[in-house]
Amino acid sequence: MLTVRATWMRGGTSKCWLFHAVDIDPLIDHAGGLDELLTSAFGSGDPRQLDGVGGGSSTTSKAAIVRRSQLPGIDIDYLFAQVAIGDRQVEWGSNCGNCATAIGLYALQTGLVAVDAEVTSVRMRNQNTGAVLTAEIATPAGAIPTDGDAAVPGTSALGVPVGLTFTGLAGAPAQLLPSGRALDTVTVAGHDYSATMVTAGAPAALFDAADLGLTGAEDNAVVAEHLSLLVALRQQSSLRMGLSKPGDPVRHAIPKVGVVGSPLDYRTGTGDLIRADDYDVSVRMLSMLAPHPAIGLTSAVAVAAASTVVGGVVAARSAAAPTGPLRLGTPAGVLHVERIMNNGVLEAVTLHRAARRIASAELFVAERAHALAS
16 A cells, blocks of 8 residues: 555646646556556546545546656646546556646645745646646735635536736747648548637647537537547547657547537526527537536637638637637536737736645555455
8 A cells, every 4th residue: 555645636627636746656666657656546447436536527537647847947847647448558648737726826835836925827748748827826916816706607606716827929820730730621430520720738629519500519428429520520529739659659638629609509517598698609628528507717728829810610619809808608607718819919917816735635446456466
């Protein structure tokens, strides 16, 4: 049995187990590798994750290893893990903005970053993708917050306000558009589907909902009926975007895949009415193998970036101007996104989130790898 210290935090609409590198690094070899350690800790291989700390859903089966960065201008490096539920696997190819929200607060509460007098900025580098993010947290008179009154769509829970900015988005068109085109056509089972594929926040393939017989404003039960098609579209998009080659194992974390549509009246998962004039573009995304109950922040950044692509699917469906604020209609409600432009090029995206520490704990992890080998 291994014992590892961890902190359980909510960031936005996700829950994440955060591990300080000094606590987990010495245990990795003994556990048979980091994948083995995390899947054992989370109870993966069981859809309920009954014998571990996983929450049984893609938004609650997440982890990150956090350490002080040695890079100039960066405070924190973090390695994000999307821990599978029914399988004993870990996806390492993506980032999570909700977990990054939690990591910003965690860095203050654990003393990894010095606190400023009024507002503390935490510069973070996601080691999976190289993305650089900044979390801004109010620290009046140097006080580190433990609770707050900030709310986000998708949960009634309150938390510490965190401004999260994805930086370094400006680049050559080939970086934003991996296929080199504003509009791609993906064919599955003899049918064509229009998409804009971008790499910003996360690699994402965003399809016109109308091509799937949808509006983009449906509830997730309807979206789930198209799951097999969306998974097939993700696989084809992965090849088109250069993320995989024919014959590679199927990955479910990236590219992010979803549908977009023009604004229509709809109701959230909790029954709240959202009017068409309350938002600019509807978005329904997958999270691994299920419709996302809200929207992942990296997906929101991808949608924001795609909205600036003239001739693309998102720009065609959006009621917003190509610059300035963008309002995303998600299953949980309206997410407000700030697009920061420079000479017509998207440089950064800011979202306002909430985070809270739920628990500090010692996890007792069964040494499964050694048990199987003996």
